[in-house]
Amino acid sequence: MTASTPITQDVLTLPRKAPADGPVNLVGLTRDALRDALVDAGTPEKTAKMRTGQIWQWIYHWGVRDFDAMTNLSKDYRALLAENFVIALPQIVSRQVSSDGTRKFLVRIEGGHEVETVYIPEEDRGTLCISSQVGCTLTCSFCHTGTQRLVRNLTPAEIVGQVMLARDDLGEWPVPGAPKDETRLLSNIVLMGMGEPLYNFDAVRDAMKIAMDPEGMSLSRRRITLSTSGVVPEIARTAEEIGCMLAVSFHATTDEVRDKLVPINKKWNIAALLDALRAYPKLSNSERITFEYVMLKDVNDSDEDAHRLIELIRGIPAKINLIPFNEWPGAPYQRSSNNRIRAFADIIYKAGYASPIRTPRGEDIMAACGQLKSASERQKRARNQPEASPAP
Numbered sequence: 001m002t003a004s005t006p007i008t009q010d011v012l013t014l015p016r017k018a019p020a021d022g023p024v025n026l027v028g029l030t031r032d033a034l035r036d037a038l039v040d041a042g043t044p045e046k047t048a049k050m051r052t053g054q055i056w057q058w059i060y061h062w063g064v065r066d067f068d069a070m071t072n073l074s075k076d077y078r079a080l081l082a083e084n085f086v087i088a089l090p091q092i093v094s095r096q097v098s099s100d101g102t103r104k105f106l107v108r109i110e111g112g113h114e115v116e117t118v119y120i121p122e123e124d125r126g127t128l129c130i131s132s133q134v135g136c137t138l139t140c141s142f143c144h145t146g147t148q149r150l151v152r153n154l155t156p157a158e159i160v161g162q163v164m165l166a167r168d169d170l171g172e173w174p175v176p177g178a179p180k181d182e183t184r185l186l187s188n189i190v191l192m193g194m195g196e197p198l199y200n201f202d203a204v205r206d207a208m209k210i211a212m213d214p215e216g217m218s219l220s221r222r223r224i225t226l227s228t229s230g231v232v233p234e235i236a237r238t239a240e241e242i243g244c245m246l247a248v249s250f251h252a253t254t255d256e257v258r259d260k261l262v263p264i265n266k267k268w269n270i271a272a273l274l275d276a277l278r279a280y281p282k283l284s285n286s287e288r289i290t291f292e293y294v295m296l297k298d299v300n301d302s303d304e305d306a307h308r309l310i311e312l313i314r315g316i317p318a319k320i321n322l323i324p325f326n327e328w329p330g331a332p333y334q335r336s337s338n339n340r341i342r343a344f345a346d347i348i349y350k351a352g353y354a355s356p357i358r359t360p361r362g363e364d365i366m367a368a369c370g371q372l373k374s375a376s377e378r379q380k381r382a383r384n385q386p387e388a389s390p391a392p
Contacts, residue, residue: 023086026059027164028157030206031213041084043077051077053215059087060216063164063173089161095169102362107165109134109158113151115194117162119170119186120361126170127188130162132204133195138229140249140262144328153200159207163189163217189219191226192247196264198231198238205242212243221245227292232268232276239281246280247290247321248273252300253308261300270312277316288317294325295336295344306347319354326360 024037035052043051054072058064067073067081093114094106103119115131134151136143163186167173170185189211191197197204204226211219224244228235238246252258258265265273277289291313295301309320322345325335336344341357348355 023084025088025157026055026085027087027089028155028160028207028210030156030209031056037085042080055081056213057215060164060210060213061174061218062176063167065089088157089164089168090158092165092169098362098364100361103166103169104362105162105165105169107131107162109154111152115154115158115162117166117193118362119166121185125187126185127190128163128166128186129190129193130159131193131195132159132191132197132200136195137199138196138262138264140229141260141332144331148194150195153203154195156203156206156210159203160210163211167217187219188223189225190247191224196229196231197226198228198234201234201237208242208244222287225290227290229262229264230268230273231264232272235276236279236281243282245287245290246277246282247292248277250291250309251294251296253305253312257300261296274312274316283317288319291318291320292323293320294323295341296325297334297336297340299333301336301340301344303343303347306344310348310351310353313353319356320348322348322355322357324358324360326363 026034026037029037031052034056035048038051038055039045039048051073055070058070064070065087067078067085067087070078070081073081091108092105093108096104098104101121105117105119106114107117108114113134115134117131118129120127120129131154133153135148137150166186172185174181189208191204191208208224208226211217211224212221221243222245224242225247226238226242226244227247227249228238229249235246238244249262250258251261252265252270255265255269258270268276277283280289283289291309293300293309313320322341324338324341325331325333327333327335345355345357
């Protein structure tokens with residue numbers, strides 16, 4: 001679609017009347033759901049597929065939020081859209097920029113709840129870490145989000161809306177008529193923010209299908225990574241229904257330690273998890289599984305742990321991301337020393353596995369997942385505290 005696409009006139013089949021429950025948000029609807037919504041609002045069946053494609057491109061390729069700006073639609077049809085629909089995103093409550101360029105957003109969604117989104121610029125990519133739940137139910141002991149109770153799942157609109165907000169902030173939507181620019185500031189998505197994505201599977205799937213759609217944001221499936229703590233029954237569905245890359249929040253080499261760090265291990269232990277990974281439909285050398293391993297001093301960082309890890313994952317095309325622990329106030333663990341992390345990485349590398357050490361990012365803006373939201377909640381509680389009565 002271009003700005004010069006000819007306008008065609010629709011003969012509307014239903015009276016123009018806004019829905020009784022208020023306008024429907026088009027963000028987050030699948031293509032089929034968008035088409036059905038347009039037909040319900042009066043779009044003729046014979047033009048519904050075309051209209052779906054046009055509106056889809058305006059929202060997800062051009063980043064347009066105003067129906068009047070959709071210039072290849074007739075004025076009458078734009079009026080119908082405005083009466084029945086909205087293009088609504090979550091709200092950025094606060095935005096912090098680290099000295100290393102990391103941007104962290106506290107995002108407010110429906111109901112006044114807040115989640116976090118983090119943009120991490122690197123030389124060869126720009127990665128957006130997005131949330132899938134408000135809080136989390138898994139209570140991983142090293143994760144700050146694990147200290148926050150689960151409130152609810154995010155909707156597809158709230159998940160893909162984080163991507164759209166980040167593109168707003170980066171000024172990355174293309175301009176109609178301007179020369180095409182293939183540079184991507186936001187080139188990768190990781191579902192590693194607040195929540196367990198596989199406990200909100202359907203919404204995550206629909207949101208990522210929107211992000212991958214070639215007529216919209218057009219992100220390659222291989223540039224989207226979903227991180228799970230090990231919800232074994234949903235792992236195969238990830239390959240079949242989303243097709244993205246998979247990361248596993250692993251962090252330990254014995255069930256005794258993993259039970260404490262990642263309590264979901266008590267339901268699906270290391271053996272069950274590895275069996276599911278070995279059967280992963282897309283498993284190949286070109287699409288390796290990433291094992292995330294947070295380095296905790298005197299907990300999981302010994303040479304013995306490194307050798308056990310190698311034996312556990314033997315035969316699985318994989319890389320191991322070693323993550324220096326991002327300490328937060330009150331955390332029950334300490335970060336392993338740089339020397340210990342390097343020694344651990346060297347053992348894994350010599351066994352034939354890539355073992356990059358993640359560079360800590362955004363520590364000056366509380367980039368550990370959940371910290372910004374916790375700070376916001378503390379401020380709210382402080383504002384709501386009644387003032388102390390003066391002493392007699």
